Amino acid sequence: MSPEEAKKRIKALLAEIKQHNYNYYVLAMPTINDFGFDKLLEELIALEKQFPEFADPDSPTQKVGGFITKEFKTVQHKWPMLSLGNTYSEQELLDFDQRVKKAIGDNFEYVCELKFDGLSMSLTYEDGKLARAVTRGDGVQGDEVTPNVRTIHSIPKRLDEGNYPQHFEIRGEVFMHLKAFERLNEERIENGEIPYANPRNFASGTIKLQDSSEVAKRPLDSFMYFLYTDKLLFKTHWESLQAVKSWGFPVNSHSKLCTDITEVLAFINKWDKERYNLSYDIDGIVVKVNNYSQQQELGFTAKSPRWAIAYKFKAEQVETELLSVSYQVGRTGAVTPVANLKPVLLAGTTVKRATLHNANEILRLDLHEGDSVYVEKGGEIIPKIISVNPAKRKPDAEPIVYRTTCPACGTTLERKEGEAAFYCPNDEGCPPQIVGKMQHFIDRKAMNIDGLGDETIDTLYQKGFIKHISDLYTLYQHSDELKLLGRFGEKSINNMLDGIELSKKMPFEKVLFGLGIRYVGQTVAKKLVQHFKTIEKLKIASFDELITAEEIGERIANSILEYFNDENHKEEIEKLKNHGLQFVAEEKELNLQSEKLAGKSFIISGVFENYSRDELKDIIEQNNGKILSSISTKLSYIVGGNNMGPAKLEKAQKLNIPIISAGELLEMLNQ
Template sequence: MSPSEAKQQIDALSAELKQHTYNYYVLAMPTISDFDFDKKLEQLAALEKQFPEFLDPDSPTQRVGGFVTKEFTTVRHRWPMLSLGNTYNEQELLDFDQRIRKAIGDNFEYVCELKFDGLSMSLTYQDGKLLRAVTRGDGSQGDDVTTNVKTIHTIPKRLHGVGYPDTFEIRGEVFMHRKAFERLNQERIDNGEQPYANPRNFASGTIKLQDSSEVAKRPLDCFLYGLYTEKTLFKTHWESLQGVKDWGFHVNNESRLCNNIEEVLAFITEWDKRRFELSYDIDGIVIKVNSYGQQQELGFTAKSPRWAISYKYKAEQVQTQLLEVTYQVGRTGAVTPVANLKPVLLAGTTVKRATLHNANEILRLDLHKGDWVFVEKGGEIIPKIISVNLDKRDASAEAIQYVTHCPECGTQLKRQEGEAAFYCPNDEGCRPQITGKMQHYVGRKAMNIDGLGDETIETLFARGFIRHISDIYALNNQQDNLKTMERFGEKSITNMLEGIEKSKQMPFEKVLFGLGIRFIGETVAKKLAAYFKNIDALMAASFDELIAVDEIGDRIAHSLIEYFSTDKHREEIEKLRAAGLQFEVEEKEVTFASDKFAGKSFIISGVFEKYSRDELKDIIEQNGGKILSSISAKLNYLVAGDNMGPSKLEKATKLNIPIISDEELLAMLQ
């Protein structure tokens, strides 16, 4: 290879790797696997070694990690957060072991830890209190995300036990459990928002939210594993893992102390199979020399410690046949293609279907009917087609053509500029959109109507009782007809009608969210209701007035304008208004402002007639009180409403915690 050719390759690889790094660390949306990234990095390093005159100080081979976002305060790490060298095979681990033995002899131990697929975090504690939380960033400096991290329940705000230093850092990984990821991702899909590819991306995106109250709604977890102090407290890493547990830190219990490389390899093999049993994702195993003295002796390279390495598991991949492509229509009208596959075992589960995301993905894969495809689970969660085995393609196979018309109602699909998905515009006549919107409307996070579940909505729609949300409020006039439905007795009808009547008292923000307008999630609905106060002001708002609201961008503003410009939508709102729904914020004057609750802690649980839980929370905080997240002996009062969870009541009773009503709470302020 000539120098000029080498220069071209080095420049091209550098640019590509920098973009992948930005996608991974800043956007939290990687477009390449870890394995492929590492191979490209190795290729670049080899070229730079062969042609050192082209080595740039800003080359990806010289950087520890990614970029620092400008949304948070930048903080320099006291101890650099270095990356670990990666290996994907047994021989490279044996080579690592031999290097260790040459340097320090044969008398040493390893600690093996699960390599969590999350977001690296450094926590600083001072006098036993959490002082600061900083992301890894570029390894030398990161983002101060303390306010967001304080919402993670497994990270102690104050330490217990004894023996911890006045000031120290502890490092770990913030992550999201799979079940939480699946539930929250489904909510994003239901709200017409772009879903995250895997739990790691969701956790990373959550930590970078500006509003910590939104972070608190997303259940994040954190395992801690690395202690950094001025003065060494423990002789070994294993001792430190046990020691920090006593201070209250959440330490993973699956780590293992190994006497030799054979035990390390056995641990890796064991977890290659068992990793799918975990509630969270791991993408490998971290191996560390146990003794801190020996770690110091081995030292560091410019990028990573010589005494540690990570073994990365390859994403499990299987080959199976594509049977057909079908299409799902969501409540927002988005049409999602789904690959129906010949059943195959993958990552511990039988996979029959895989997402194809959108029309662009079908084109990228160049899918043909009957193709044999390679499938893997992205982030061990979502099955996806990686590529096609062209050697097994039938020469006469036809290319898959994305549908041009809605598979449910036959309406021609539309695609809005800047969006990847096609949409069915027939929201008033497309069955899954109609039933989906009503199911969303009656759901727990919207109008919370008891007795109206998904199956009941489907049945009522099939029988012709309901076609629009407003029809729900006319069911009271069809009691005799309702009794003709199977498995729908008088008690069920009564409960349902009572639930419908009760929903008329739900606040404006819930009604707005329940309407199912594209991109209007629960939080956005709350901000819009608080800003515009009533539906008429919101419907009359211009584009500029809409984007003036905190966190309302162009996409949401255009969606609102389009929705309210449709006569049928406005007619529906008027019918709901006539039925008695709340389309105006009810302003409650709270005149309390004192320190009467100073030093007192509260938990609010249940449903209240006069106040929402948020309003009671504001009253407590405005008068010096503190809201806790869980019941413990430190709690002073449990404010109990209707439908309070029995477990909370039982625990509070056992701990002799006073249980008071909202009226008793307010009386304490008189």
């Protein structure tokens, strides 16, 4: 056999064996017997031995997996992995369509894709080779699981030659086919092991295994659905899907390009019925605006894109018995009623409890003791009671009455005007609130303190080592006492203390969010830090000063005032300052080139031929101009490009705000 013939045969064998592996491990539908498969493998081994220059490093003749990871490295996403907004009704979808039309006009298309019930994954490719695989995590950063993802047969480890960029990122879903899941569970039952609840849990758990040789034994599959590149390669999402498919990525064949919302609704109705014929689970349809420049114009909220939405299919419902109602106290003092149920199987898991949200919900349901209730999973995640079956109610059943005192500390509950929830006001003496605040403070999204978890916080509180957040920073004084508890080894104590010390370097917005002020989430904390710069200015800010800050409304302003009016809170902040935590904004280094735009504010809208939006933003800020997020009378100019949203255009004209081009902006700087 000539070298050229050997090269072709090796390539053909690789493709054939890969397909057989896929059929066996993933689809659980082998199309060749073991003997025939072994013969193909033997032929490949012989050819690779004779012609080693043509051997593929990802060949199935090489050992699959075997890499044991002690822990997963946390990696920051270059492009955040945002979640999608959910809708559960056609009317909400029509409302979404109207919002899109108001922003970009009527000339646009949608792409509809099946919403897979699996694990989101981001893959980075360098020079056509898989360089890194990262889970979604919190959307900003996730766990690197590259060795495990390399074992998934449908994900290419190295691309054939093609017209793809040197560096790109592709997003998709890792999941398991139903037949493979059933086969695996049957094996587990035969071996006396506990079966898995559903394919989604299985896929998620498998990706987090520390031995990739074990991952390789478990049949996972994938579909890719979004491409990210430094420079825009395509004008539309649909074009990019066809391109990545040609590069060798698994792209679902059921996606559809739709011209209007009517076609979208028809697609949804079709798959609401046909989803049960698929070999994998889906829980809805994802709807995306097709054109990338229009996506850019629509932009993002803090949590999700405004150009996409997920329509969730109606959740499965089951009927069961209400056994009792208990109450949970959250870190903000909100007291949430919880229904304790007779265990029932729902959407692949056994449900024993369901949220009742608040006192209003108990009244709406007209809930009585021992009621027969209908339960579903909200968003197919959180169980909730939908309604009661009054036909099965006992004649002497007493109505459920919301309690008036805190279940944890006995304090009389309060309810603020206009709010649905009851609160325990004893935030300094109510154990669940104290523990909850500390657990929130150490959370990954807040101070991200390594070596500390929720259970550890609870233990340290129960043993009397910590009663306030500031007590975390004096734990080093008790290291010898901690060793005597038996629960902590010397290494874990050192890791915990190192993590606490390292947290002192976390930026002001993380500290502010970590304080747990009601209604001050991550985004609000950032806006407050950008506006007030220091905790001292924020502490003394009046109501009028607070609401001038971006995204700060009356409810948030009142909550901040209430927080800083409490002497205990001010004392706690002083202690944290003395321990070295950051309460001053990090000033972003700005290469200020001139003061030519000082006192002027801008919004950038549309698509530009010679500049990206970020480049224009940098030009404005480098010349001391300010970027605003919304159109108001405070705005000086809109820098407008192609496909500027009609809603912005209409509002700008109404307020007589000048619209200038990128060229006119540069002329202002040249004057």
